[in-house]
Amino acid sequence: MADTAVAHGAEHGAHHTTTGLSNVKLGMWLFLGSECLLFGGLISTYMLYKGRIGTGPQPDQIYDIPFTSVSSFVLLMSSLTMVLAVSSANRADDRRTNLWLTITALLGATFVGGQVYEFTAFYREGLGFTTSLFGSSFYTLTGFHGVHVTVGIIMLMALVGMVRRNRIPGSKAETVEMIGLYWHFVDVVWIVIFTLVYLIPA
Amino acid sequence: MSTATDTQHDTGHDAGHDSHAQHGSSDKQYVIIALILAALTAIEVSTYYIDFGPLFMPTLFVLMTVKFVIVASYFMHLKFDNKIFTYLFYSGLLLAIAVYVGALATFKFFLQKG
Numbered sequence: 001m002a003d004t005a006v007a008h009g010a011e012h013g014a015h016h017t018t019t020g021l022s023n024v025k026l027g028m029w030l031f032l033g034s035e036c037l038l039f040g041g042l043i044s045t046y047m048l049y050k051g052r053i054g055t056g057p058q059p060d061q062i063y064d065i066p067f068t069s070v071s072s073f074v075l076l077m078s079s080l081t082m083v084l085a086v087s088s089a090n091r092a093d094d095r096r097t098n099l100w101l102t103i104t105a106l107l108g109a110t111f112v113g114g115q116v117y118e119f120t121a122f123y124r125e126g127l128g129f130t131t132s133l134f135g136s137s138f139y140t141l142t143g144f145h146g147v148h149v150t151v152g153i154i155m156l157m158a159l160v161g162m163v164r165r166n167r168i169p170g171s172k173a174e175t176v177e178m179i180g181l182y183w184h185f186v187d188v189v190w191i192v193i194f195t196l197v198y199l200i201p202a
Numbered sequence: 203m204s205t206a207t208d209t210q211h212d213t214g215h216d217a218g219h220d221s222h223a224q225h226g227s228s229d230k231q232y233v234i235i236a237l238i239l240a241a242l243t244a245i246e247v248s249t250y251y252i253d254f255g256p257l258f259m260p261t262l263f264v265l266m267t268v269k270f271v272i273v274a275s276y277f278m279h280l281k282f283d284n285k286i287f288t289y290l291f292y293s294g295l296l297l298a299i300a301v302y303v304g305a306l307a308t309f310k311f312f313l314q315k316g
Contacts, residue, residue: 021284029287033294040298044306069247076243080236083277087229177279184278188270195266199246200259 028178032185039189042141043196050197052133059134060201062125064118071114072194075149078107079187082180089176097176098160104183105156108149115146138197145193148186155179235276242269 017023050059085100119139127135159179162168168175246265254261275281280288306312 019286021286025287026290029290030294033290036291036294036298037301040302044302048306048309048311065247065250069243069250073240073243076239077236079239079273079277080232083232084229087232181278184273187277188273191266191269191273195246195262199249199262 049133054132056131
C-alpha cells in the first residue's frame with residue numbers, strides 16, 4: 001500500500017502545471033465534453049428522422065431487441081474489465097493490466113461483431129443507407145459509435161503491446177486511465193443510444 | 203502572487219493524491235457496481251416485454267440517466283476526481299442537450315410527438 005502511494009507520488013510529480021492537474025487528463029475531459037456535442041447531433045438527427053421510413057421497413061419491424069440487449073450487456077461488462085485494468089495499472093501490476101485490457105478489447109470486438117451482424121441483417125431485410133431518412137440517420141449514428149469502439153479496440157491492443165514492452169513514456173497508470181476514460185465514454189454513449197434508439201419505439 | 207500560485211498548485215496536487223487514493227477502491231466494489239448496472243439493464247430490457255403503461259417512458263429515462271451517472275461517477279472516477287473534470291464533462295453534455303433540444307424544438311419535434 002505504501003509502495004503504491006510512493007508510485008502515485010512519483011506519477012503526480014508530472015503534474016507540475018498551473019492548475020496542479022494533469023494536462024493530459026484535462027485535455028481528455030475537454031475532448032469527451034466536445035464528443036457529447038457530436039453524438040448529441042447524431043442522436044437528435046435520428047430522433048427527428050426515425051419516423052421518415054419512406055418505402056423501407058419501420059424500426060420496430062427490424063430491431064432485434066434480445067440480440068441488441070446482449071450486445072449492450074457485453075459492452076457494459078467491458079467497462080468493468082476496463083476499470084479493473086486501470087485499478088491494476090495503479091498497483092503497477094503489468095500482468096493483470098494486460099490481461100484486463102485484452103479481455104476489454106475482446107468484449108469490444110464482440111460488440112462490433114454483433115453490430116456488423118446486425119447491419120447485415122438489416123440490409124437483407126431491406127434497410128439500406130439510402131433507403132430512407134430513418135436508415136441514413138440510424139446507420140450514421142450507430143456506425144459512428146461502432147467506429148469509436150473500433151478505435152478504442154485499436155488503442156487497447158496498442159496499449160497491451162506498449163505495456164508488455166515497457167514502452168509507455170511518462171506515467172503508465174495515467175496512460176491506461178486515459179484510454180479507460182475514452183472507453184467508458186463510448187459505453188455511456190451506448191447507454192443513451194440503446195434507450196433512445198432501440199427501446200423507445202417510433 | 204507566487205504564494206497564491208504555490209497554494210493553488212499544492213491544493214491541486216493534493217487533490218490529485220486524494221483522487222488516486224480513492225481510485226484504489228477495491229475491485230470488489232467495481233464488480234458490485236457492474237452487477238447493479240447489469241440489473242438496471244435487465245429492468246430496461248423488461249420494458250420491452252412487460253407493459254409499464256404510462257410509466258414506460260419515465261422508467262426508461264430514469265434508468266438511462268442513473269446508468270449514465272453511475273458509469274461517469276464510479277468507473278470514470280468523476281466522483282473522486284477534481285471537480286473541474288466534472289464541470290468540463292457535464293458542461294459539454296448540458297450544452298449538447300440544450301442545443302439539440304432547441305434544434306428539435308425548431309422542427310416542432312415535441313409538438314408532433316405530443
